[in-house]
Amino acid sequence: xxxxxxxxxxxxxxxxxxxxxxxxxxxxxxxxxxxxxxxxxxxxxxxxxxxxxxxxxxxxxxxxxxxxxxxxxxxxxxxxxxxxxxxxxxxxxxxxxxxxxxxxxxxxxxxxxxxxxxxxxxxxxxxxxxxxxxxxxxxxxxxxxxxxxxxxxxxxxxxxxxxxxxxxxxxxxxxxxxxxxxxxxxxxxxxxxxxxxxxxxxxxxxxxxxxxxxxxxxxxxxxxxxxxxxxxxxxxxxxxxxxxxxxxxxxxxxxxxxxxxxxxxxxxxxxxxxxxxxxxxxxxxxxxxxx
Amino acid sequence: xxxxxxxxxxxxxxxxxxxxxxxxxxxxxxxxxxxxxxxxxxxxxxxxxxxxxxxxxxxxxxxxxxxxxxxxxxxxxxxxxxxxxxxxxxxxxxxxxxxxxxxxxxxxxxxxxxxxxxxxxxxxxxxxxxxxxxxxxxxxxxxxxxxxxxxxxxxxxxxxxxxxxxxxxxxxxxxxxxxxxxxxxxxxxxxxxxxxxxxxxxxxxxxxxxxxxxxxxxxxxxxxxxxxxxxxxxxxxxxxxxxxxxxxxxxxxxxxxxxxxxxxxxxxxxxxxxxxxxxxxxxxxxxxxxx
Numbered sequence: 043x044x045x046x047x048x049x050x051x052x053x054x055x056x057x058x059x060x061x062x063x064x065x066x067x068x069x070x071x072x073x074x075x076x077x078x079x080x081x082x083x084x085x086x087x088x089x090x091x092x093x094x095x096x097x098x099x100x101x102x103x104x105x106x107x108x109x110x111x112x113x114x115x116x117x118x119x120x121x122x123x124x125x126x127x128x129x130x131x132x133x134x135x136x137x138x139x140x141x142x143x144x145x146x147x148x149x150x151x152x153x154x155x156x157x158x159x160x161x162x163x164x165x166x167x168x169x170x171x172x173x174x175x176x177x178x179x180x181x182x183x184x185x186x187x188x189x190x191x192x193x194x195x196x197x198x199x200x201x202x203x204x205x206x207x208x209x210x211x212x213x214x215x216x217x218x219x220x221x222x223x224x225x226x227x228x229x230x231x232x233x234x235x236x237x238x239x240x241x242x243x244x245x246x247x248x249x250x251x252x253x254x255x256x257x258x259x260x261x262x263x264x265x266x267x268x269x270x271x272x273x274x275x276x277x278x279x280x281x282x283x284x285x286x287x288x289x290x291x292x293x294x295x296x297x298x299x300x301x302x303x304x305x306x307x308x309x310x311x312x313x314x315x316x317x318x319x320x321x322x323x324x325x326x327x328x329x330x331x332x333x
Numbered sequence: 334x335x336x337x338x339x340x341x342x343x344x345x346x347x348x349x350x351x352x353x354x355x356x357x358x359x360x361x362x363x364x365x366x367x368x369x370x371x372x373x374x375x376x377x378x379x380x381x382x383x384x385x386x387x388x389x390x391x392x393x394x395x396x397x398x399x400x401x402x403x404x405x406x407x408x409x410x411x412x413x414x415x416x417x418x419x420x421x422x423x424x425x426x427x428x429x430x431x432x433x434x435x436x437x438x439x440x441x442x443x444x445x446x447x448x449x450x451x452x453x454x455x456x457x458x459x460x461x462x463x464x465x466x467x468x469x470x471x472x473x474x475x476x477x478x479x480x481x482x483x484x485x486x487x488x489x490x491x492x493x494x495x496x497x498x499x500x501x502x503x504x505x506x507x508x509x510x511x512x513x514x515x516x517x518x519x520x521x522x523x524x525x526x527x528x529x530x531x532x533x534x535x536x537x538x539x540x541x542x543x544x545x546x547x548x549x550x551x552x553x554x555x556x557x558x559x560x561x562x563x564x565x566x567x568x569x570x571x572x573x574x575x576x577x578x579x580x581x582x583x584x585x586x587x588x589x590x591x592x593x594x595x596x597x598x599x600x601x602x603x604x605x606x607x608x609x610x611x612x613x614x615x616x617x618x619x620x621x622x623x624x
Binding site: 130131132153155156169172173174175200201209210212223224225226227228229230231232233244245248249252255256304307310311312313314316317319321323324326328330 | 421422423444446447460463464465466491492500501503514515516517518519520521522523524535536539540543546547595598601602603604605607608610612614615617619621
C-alpha cells in the first residue's frame, strides 16, 4: 500500500477545485486514497499497434483459465495474432480464431462461471439489490456480483473485463479472449470464464479497429485488424521496459467515502437528486503506472 | 419506413447462422426489421480527424438547446474547435471552452432537463422498474426514462448521447457539448440538457484523443486534441458528400420481438439463465447510411 503523494495529491486537488462539471467525476474523497500494487505474477503487458494495455489476471475467480492463459503467454502464443472480431459498443475479440472453428491442439478449459464466495476475499459493497444480481461490490478492484442465498460470486461483465470466448459447450473455452468495450453486457454473467480486467490503457483498447456490424464484427481485411505485437507476463518484460502498476485500493476508507459521495451527490451541481444507487460498472477504479 | 432488403437480409442471416457467441449480440428477430430515415432537419454531420460522425438531434426533448445548436452550426461556430476535455470511460467534451469560463457572447440556454410526457411520442417499453428510473423505453431510437407518477420523461445518459455542458447554474449551457463514451453515467439524468445521440460513427467517437485522468481529462497539448474539421446540418453538405441516414425503427414489431428475445435468452449458449431484465443503454439501436 502506498499513501498518497505527488501526482495523486494533484489529482485530489483537481477533483476538489476544478470546474463544477468535474465534480461529477472523478471526484475524490478529501481523504488519502491508497493504492495497491498489482501482483507482478498476475500482471500482463499487451502491446498493440495502438499502444500498451495492462491486464490484471484474477486466479481467485478463474484459476484454470488463468493457468492456461499464462501458459499460452509463456509460449508466445498470442504474439502476432489480431483482434479479428470487434463490435463497437460490445466486445473486441482476439486470438487465433479457434473459437470460430479453426483447428487447434490447445486443450479446452472447463467452465469457471462462478465460485463459492470465500470470506477471505475483500469485499466493498456497492449496490443491493442490483438489477442483475442480488448484490454487487468490489473485490481487489474487480466488479463482483454475489448471490448470498447460494453463497455464489462471479466477476461481472463491466467495460474492461477480459474473458474467454466459447461456443455452446460450457467447457469449450480455449485461447480466444475478448475485452468488453461498451455498456456492460451483464446478461453474459455466469456464462463465460471472466479471468481479468484492463487496469491501464483502456483508451488504447478503445482504438482497436472495429469490424462491420453487418458482418458480426468479423474483420475480413486482416491488414486492417489491430495486431497484438507482444503479450507477456511482467516477469518476461525487459527491465528497461517495465512499469509497476497500481490500482486504487477499493477496500480503503477513502474509497468507501468516495462511494458514499457518489451515492449522495450533495454538490450543488445536482438540481435534481439522482436515485441513491450505484452501477458497479460505472464506479471508476483507476490504475496508474510508474517506472 | 423501408422494409428489409439486401444488406440487412445478410445481417439477419449473420445473426441467425453465425457462430454461437454471436447469438448473444446482435441477434435479430426472424422477422423483417424496419428502418426509419433520420429527419434531414435533425441530422448533423460532424467530421473529425478520425472520420465521420452523424448525430440525430431531438427537439421533442430539448427544443431550445436544439435551436441554439442549429444556429451555432449554421454560423460555422464549431469548425476548427476541438475535444478539449476527454475522460476515457466517461465523456468527450468539445467546443470553445466557454464552459471552462472563457469569455463568450453566445447566449445561455435554459435548463431542459425533463419534459411532460406527450402521448403522441412513440414508446416501446424496455424495463420497469429500472434501477435509475420507474421505467425505461425507446422513443424514435432514443433511450428514455419516465416517471409516470409525475408524467415526466427525459433522455437518459447512455453511451452516444450528446448533451450540453454547464456549470452549477442550471441555465448555464451555452456552446460546449459532450458525448458519453463509457458506461452510462445515469446519475447525470435530469441535470443536463441532453439533445441528441450519435446514430453513426460511434467507433470514430471512441478514437477521440483522451486527456489525462490526473488532469480531469483536460488536454494541455492542443495539437494532440481531436479537432472538429466541419460540423454541418445535412442540408449544408454538398450533394456528392451526402448520405441518407437510417436507424432501426424501435417501434416496429420486429424490434419488439428482438427485445423479447433479449429478455428470454433461450439460446442454448446460456447455461445460466440471465435475469429477465434489460438495461436500456445496452439495447443496440443500429444506424446505417446509404448514398
